[in-house]
Amino acid sequence: MNNAEFLIEAIDLSKKFKIKTGFFKTDYVKAVDNASFGIKKGKTLAIIGESGSGKTTLGRTLLRIVEPDCGKIIYNGKDITSIKMKPYRKKMQIIFQNPASALDPKMTAKQIIAEAIGVHKLVKDKKEENEKIANLLNQTGLDIKYAQKYPHEFSKGQQQRITIARALAVEPEFIVCDEPTSALDMSIQSQIINLLMKLQQDKGTAYMFISHDLALVRYISDETAVMYMGSIIEKSTSAEIYSNPAHPYTIDLLNSYSACDKAFNFMQFKSQPHDSAINKSAEQKGCAYAVKCKYAKDICRHIKPTMSQIAINHYSACHLI
Ligand SMILES: Nc1ncnc2c1ncn2[C@@H]1O[C@H](COP(=O)(O)OP(=O)(O)O)[C@@H](O)[C@H]1O
Ligand code: SF4
Ligand SMILES: [Mg+2]
Incomplete structure (x- = not known):
């Protein structure tokens, strides 16, 4: 299926990594398993889930920073899964969790921005480059006097x-925001979020917003996909996910979050410890949540549930729904 209404679409995207499980033993971790979704121009899809559930790999695979094992990526109606990415790099960007490690310490702010402009030959001369950099610094709330720092x-x-x-x-059309504020203080977080939201309003940028901060995601996203051990297990509008979650894992996740919420302790919410790599291994059968799910039945341990529609624009992968 290739849906023309989406700016970017993933169809059955999968990525596994080889891992060592002993001296001479290796196994595979299914970091992303058959993920399908689409994001419309100017909209935000949030990806939530505990640490190790595959959110970062999904974002990177979508941009082909990490190559998918199988599945398709459709951008503006074109299959970009195996073509040269250079023309698309400009359209699709990523913002990482830890800004310090994403910036070259030997380059000034101006050089860092100028390099991005230069790679894609976006200006005709130095004067235009300086104007563009000044504009970008202004847009992102940085004083021009900081350019040489x-x-x-x-x-x-x-x-x-x-x-x-x-x-x-x-001037990207699509940005993967991979926990862009989780390394920042609370007061700074809201400034960065407001900045991203304003840019979306002004430019119609589409975002994949990866986070485990559910309160934040609820506030900024149009749709939410919930990941568990590499699979998207529930997907709907954000309003529906937060008011009417269906999958047992989503319900447990939201409940554990509400508990933190009551204690005014949003940022200290810790995702559950992830299960052993073996549980995520390519050999795993049945529902990945079966070991923890209080509704698990025999079928859950043997047959992996697939996504099915349970209401308008609401999908879930669970045998009981
Ligand atoms: N380069 C890699 N090599 C081996 N395993 C990896 C690699 N990158 C991620 N993984 C594994 O894939 C799973 C998903 O990781 P990741 O996408 O970083 O999850 P999240 O962003 O949700 O924390 C984890 O089990 C992680 O250990
Ligand atoms: S498929 Fe079974 S084990 Fe998995 S979430 Fe649904 S009820 Fe629980
Ligand atoms: Mg991550």
């Missing part, structure tokens, strides 16, 4: 503004 001279919030300015330099 190096990453270590900035606060974390300012560093993240530079990575955003660099991403915006190429």
Whole structure:
């Protein structure tokens, strides 16, 4: 299926990694298993799930920073799964969790942004380049006087503004935001989120927003997909996911989050410890949540549930629904 209404679409996208499980033993971790979804222009799809559930690999695979094992990526109606990515790199950007590690410490803010502009030959001369950099710094709330400073001279919030300015330099249509605020203080987080939301309003940018901060995701996203051990197990509008979750894992996740919520302790929410790699291995049968699910039946341990529609624009992978 290839849906023309989406800017970017993943169809049955999968990625597994080889891991060592002993001296001479190897196994595979299914980091992403048959993920399908689409994101419309100007909209935000949130990806939530505990640590190790495959969110980062999904984002990177979608941009082909990591090559998928199988499945398809459709961008603006074109299959980009195995073509040269250079023309698409400009359209699709990523913002990482840790801004410091994403910035070259030996380059000034200006050089970092200029490099992105230069790679894609987006200006005709130095004058235009300077104007563009000044514009980007202004747009991301950084004073032009900071242009000659190096990453270590900035606060974390300012560093993240530079990575955003660099991403915006190429005027992308789609950005994967991989936990872009989780390394920042609370007060700075909301500034960065407001900045991203304003850019979306002004430019119609589409986002895949990866987070385990459910309160934040609920506030900023149009749709939410819930991941568990490499699989998308529930997907709907964000309003529906938060008011009417259907999958037992989503319900448990939201309940554990509400408990933190009551204690005004949003940011200290810890995802559940992830299960052993073997549970995620390519050999695994049945529902990955069966070991923890209080509704698990025999069928759950033997047959993997597939996504099915349970209401308008609401999909879930569970034998009981
Ligand atoms: N390069 C890699 N090599 C081996 N395993 C990996 C690699 N990258 C991710 N994984 C594994 O894939 C799974 C998903 O990881 P990741 O996508 O980082 O999850 P998340 O972003 O949800 O925390 C984890 O079990 C992780 O250990
Ligand atoms: S398929 Fe079975 S084990 Fe998995 S979530 Fe549904 S009820 Fe629980
Ligand atoms: Mg991650």
